[in-house]
Amino acid sequence: MIAIPDGLVRTTVDREGAPGAAWIAELPGLAAELLEHWGCVPDGVATHGGVGLVLPVRPGTGHPAGRTAGRTAVLKVSFPHPGNVHEPDAFAVWAGRGAVRLYERDVERFAMLLERVSPATLAEVRDSDEVVTVAGRLSRRLAVPAPPRPPGCPPGLPRLSDRAPDWETRLRADAASLPHALPARTVAAALATVRDLARAQPDLLVHGDLHARNILRAEREPWLAVDPKGYLGDPAYDGGTLLTAHALTLLDAADVRRAILRALDAFAEAAELDRERTRRWAQLHAVQAAFRGRRHGFRRARSGPERDRLTRYADQLAEVLTSG
Numbered sequence: 040m041i042a043i044p045d046g047l048v049r050t051t052v053d054r055e056g057a058p059g060a061a062w063i064a065e066l067p068g069l070a071a072e073l074l075e076h077w078g079c080v081p082d083g084v085a086t087h088g089g090v091g092l093v094l095p096v097r098p099g100t101g102h103p104a105g106r107t108a109g110r111t112a113v114l115k116v117s118f119p120h121p122g123n124v125h126e127p128d129a130f131a132v133w134a135g136r137g138a139v140r141l142y143e144r145d146v147e148r149f150a151m152l153l154e155r156v157s158p159a160t161l162a163e164v165r166d167s168d169e170v171v172t173v174a175g176r177l178s179r180r181l182a183v184p185a186p187p188r189p190p191g192c193p194p195g196l197p198r199l200s201d202r203a204p205d206w207e208t209r210l211r212a213d214a215a216s217l218p219h220a221l222p223a224r225t226v227a228a229a230l231a232t233v234r235d236l237a238r239a240q241p242d243l244l245v246h247g248d249l250h251a252r253n254i255l256r257a258e259r260e261p262w263l264a265v266d267p268k269g270y271l272g273d274p275a276y277d278g279g280t281l282l283t284a285h286a287l288t289l290l291d292a293a294d295v296r297r298a299i300l301r302a303l304d305a306f307a308e309a310a311e312l313d314r315e316r317t318r319r320w321a322q323l324h325a326v327q328a329a330f331r332g333r334r335h336g337f338r339r340a341r342s343g344p345e346r347d348r349l350t351r352y353a354d355q356l357a358e359v360l361t362s363g
């Protein structure tokens with residue numbers, strides 16, 4: 040029987056409650072069925088991220104020559120949440136360019152068989168300039184035009200611009216219920232970004248959750264992306280995700296403001312993105328994080344003094360990016 044990592048059990052049950060517990064209970068059987076279906080056997084210990092089980096696998100003996108013939112792979116099974124629907128669609132568009140290859144997918148079970156690369160992530164690299172430069176170059180590589188969709192086909196990748204009205208409503212509600220959290224001009228700048236940049240966006244493929252733990256060491260390219268949400272929109276959105284996540288590693292820098300702005304400059308240059316546009320998306324992300332932290336805490340700390348420290352830091356990040 041496939042052992043499900045404790046960390047995945049805990050985070051899924053904490054976040055999803057009873058449906059999460061029910062899915063965890065089914066997961067060993069589900070994984071075994073998928074392995075059987077794709078003719079694979081386990082080839083190492085399972086790991087996980089925020090939402091999915093990742094199991095190293097290899098083709099079983101007598102496996103018919105298929106796309107995985109002779110190759111090592113990982114089986115990824117994600118919690119069945121709408122946010123995880125388009126992950127295989129994004130992999131299919133990239134076809135291995137800048138991201139791991141998709142070998143097989145099972146839409147109903149939220150499962151994929153993916154090219155296996157090293158489990159080491161960009162988050163293990165200590166040098167801030169290197170982290171943001173690698174992520175920036177990758178972001179540039181992933182920003183490909185949306186593939187044309189023949190008429191009558193089901194809806195393809197969701198558009199980030201469709202989320203703009205919700206972002207605006209949420210920002211206004213947060214600003215009203217938490218009036219002393221952030222200066223009015225900081226919230227106004229985030230609302231202006233939603234208005235100016237989020238409502239109409241280009242039709243480029245956006246990873247949607249680009250942070251250093253979703254960038255893995257590889258051989259056929261030095262780094263490859265995993266775990267995309269898969270949106271169409273402005274690639275500078277990924278700059279916002281990356282920089283707000285990366286900023287946490289700069290928390291103890293001697294000059295935090297300088298370190299943040301330096302990371303912004305290096306990312307924008309490597310991604311070939313307009314610096315101001317990237318700054319504004321990152322500022323919006325930071326403001327959203329500052330409010331969300333007050334409502335729900337952070338992945339690193341849901342409550343207590345560490346949550347308070349991270350909230351103060353998100354506030355500082357929002358400030359630096361507002362004036363930067």
Ligand SMILES: Nc1ncnc2c1ncn2[C@@H]1O[C@H](COP(=O)(O)OP(=O)(O)O)[C@@H](O)[C@H]1O
Nearest residue numbers: 087088089090091093154155156157158265266
């Ligand atoms: N294709 C892969 N090859 C090797 N390791 C992988 C692969 N995909 C994921 N992993 C490992 O599993 C971890 C979680 O994967 P990820 O797709 O980010 O899951 P989640 O959606 O749960 O965050 C990664 O950080 C990495 O260590």
Ligand SMILES: [Mg+2]
Nearest residue numbers: 088089253266
């Ligand atoms: Mg992940």
